[in-house]
Amino acid sequence: MHMRKINTDFECVVVGAGIIGLSIARSFSKRGVNVLVLEKNAKFGEETSSRNSGVIHAGIYYPKGSLKSLFCKKGNEELYKYARKRKIKIDKCQKLIVSCSKSDEITLNKIKSIANLNGVKLLKKKNSDLKKMEPNLNCFSALLSKGSGIIDVHNLMLNFISDIERKKSQIVFNSTVDNVDATQEKILFSVNSKETFSTKLFINCSGLFSHILAKNILGLKKELIPKINLIKGDYMKLSGKSPFSRLIYPVPSKFGLGIHSTLNLSGQTIFGPDDEKISKINYNISERKKKKFVNSIKKFWPDIIDRDIAPDYSGIRTKTEDNDFMIQDYTNHKVPGLVNLFGIDSPGLTSSIPIGEYISSKCLNYLR
Ligand SMILES: Cc1cc2nc3c(=O)[nH]c(=O)nc-3n(C[C@H](O)[C@H](O)[C@H](O)COP(=O)(O)OP(=O)(O)OC[C@H]3O[C@@H](n4cnc5c(N)ncnc54)[C@H](O)[C@@H]3O)c2cc1C
Numbered sequence: 171m172h173m174r175k176i177n178t179d180f181e182c183v184v185v186g187a188g189i190i191g192l193s194i195a196r197s198f199s200k201r202g203v204n205v206l207v208l209e210k211n212a213k214f215g216e217e218t219s220s221r222n223s224g225v226i227h228a229g230i231y232y233p234k235g236s237l238k239s240l241f242c243k244k245g246n247e248e249l250y251k252y253a254r255k256r257k258i259k260i261d262k263c264q265k266l267i268v269s270c271s272k273s274d275e276i277t278l279n280k281i282k283s284i285a286n287l288n289g290v291k292l293l294k295k296k297n298s299d300l301k302k303m304e305p306n307l308n309c310f311s312a313l314l315s316k317g318s319g320i321i322d323v324h325n326l327m328l329n330f331i332s333d334i335e336r337k338k339s340q341i342v343f344n345s346t347v348d349n350v351d352a353t354q355e356k357i358l359f360s361v362n363s364k365e366t367f368s369t370k371l372f373i374n375c376s377g378l379f380s381h382i383l384a385k386n387i388l389g390l391k392k393e394l395i396p397k398i399n400l401i402k403g404d405y406m407k408l409s410g411k412s413p414f415s416r417l418i419y420p421v422p423s424k425f426g427l428g429i430h431s432t433l434n435l436s437g438q439t440i441f442g443p444d445d446e447k448i449s450k451i452n453y454n455i456s457e458r459k460k461k462k463f464v465n466s467i468k469k470f471w472p473d474i475i476d477r478d479i480a481p482d483y484s485g486i487r488t489k490t491e492d493n494d495f496m497i498q499d500y501t502n503h504k505v506p507g508l509v510n511l512f513g514i515d516s517p518g519l520t521s522s523i524p525i526g527e528y529i530s531s532k533c534l535n536y537l538r
Pocket residue numbers: 185186187188189190191192208209210211214215216217218219220221222223224225226227345346347348375376377378379380383403443484485486487488514515516517518519520521
């Protein structure tokens with residue numbers, strides 16, 4: 171790799187204008203650091219950040235001590251606060267995790283204890299209470315999370331961008347970062363395989379591509395790049411009136427939270443995502459999946475019929491082996507100025523503000 175000609179020198183470069191890159195750039199900018207965000211697409215947030223459930227999670231499921239548990243609960247509070255201040259549309263519509271079998275009952279109890287350890291209070295509801303709360307719901311019992319809700323993610327990203335640009339940092343689109351040389355005094359990187367620039371800090375938060383970009387970083391030990399599984403999740407839209415006023419979740423599955431019933435901010439019901447391990451990124455949804463969706467949703471909503479649902483959109487989760495976020499900096503890889511983020515799947519949206527604060531506060535000393 172030849173990376174000699176240097177056009178400009180930057181203080182901090184963030185790769186990826188998804189919710190995480192934008193939050194990190196916003197947080198550095200607030201602390202007086204000039205940031206350049208580079209995005210390969212023509213617009214911000216076109217990948218995972220616009221292909222999710224838009225749910226503000228409460229921080230229920232994550233093992234104590236994990237980064238997910240560290241960031242999610244804090245992120246929940248911060249997101250509601252920020253959204254209210256900026257008048258971003260939210261709906262704190264609550265969530266029910268439902269039990270549809272005897273074994274689900276055991277899982278519900280486990281979920282309640284984990285949530286407790288994370289400082290999240292869940293209320294156990296009996297079938298008779300649930301009949302009043304959600305007359306269309308069919309289950310034995312459920313856990314109520316009062317802190318769960320939904321948010322207008324597009325508007326959230328627009329607000330992060332306005333914070334970034336107000337501080338004179340900038341976002342440049344149609345710019346793919348391809349090669350990186352972290353063996354020099356500053357980090358060299360090329361854009362669109364043409365020009366080469368340098369920066370003191372280089373933050374790789376390129377979502378589904380983070381591990382691929384990491385392989386192109388000279389000076390980073392390749393054995394530190396985690397194995398990543400890509401898990402695709404499809405959504406189906408329900409036509410007609412929504413049967414529920416809250417988010418309805420079954421007990422979690424191996425790779426996700428189970429095909430759940432969510433609402434969008436127009437009051438429409440969306441079912442999904444399912445979980446399917448894939449090797450290549452694609453966002454196609456097959457009509458043939460309807461049967462699987464109907465069978466799964468029937469467990470808590472027996473009235474569902476095939477013809478009322480239609481393929482809507484899909485998203486892809488990037489998962490590490492231990493199912494936690496992974497943030498690698500100097501302390502892990504000994505490369506000054508380099509930060510890699512891997513496995514930022516759900517609850518990445520909810521955790522976005524504290525992730526930004528955590529990285530900018532950790533790296534500030536390096537710049538000063
Ligand atoms: C199906 C699904 C449902 C989810 N539901 C929720 C939810 O309800 N609540 C919640 O909290 N979280 C949820 N999440 C998780 C959340 O969506 C993600 O954690 C979050 O969007 C990740 O943001 P990101 O910025 O890391 O990635 P992305 O949004 O993918 O952004 C990465 C950006 O990097 C750019 N990029 C990649 N490579 C390069 C390169 N070489 N050069 C320049 N740019 C590059 C990409 O184009 C992209 O814009 C869900 C995720 C999925 C998949």
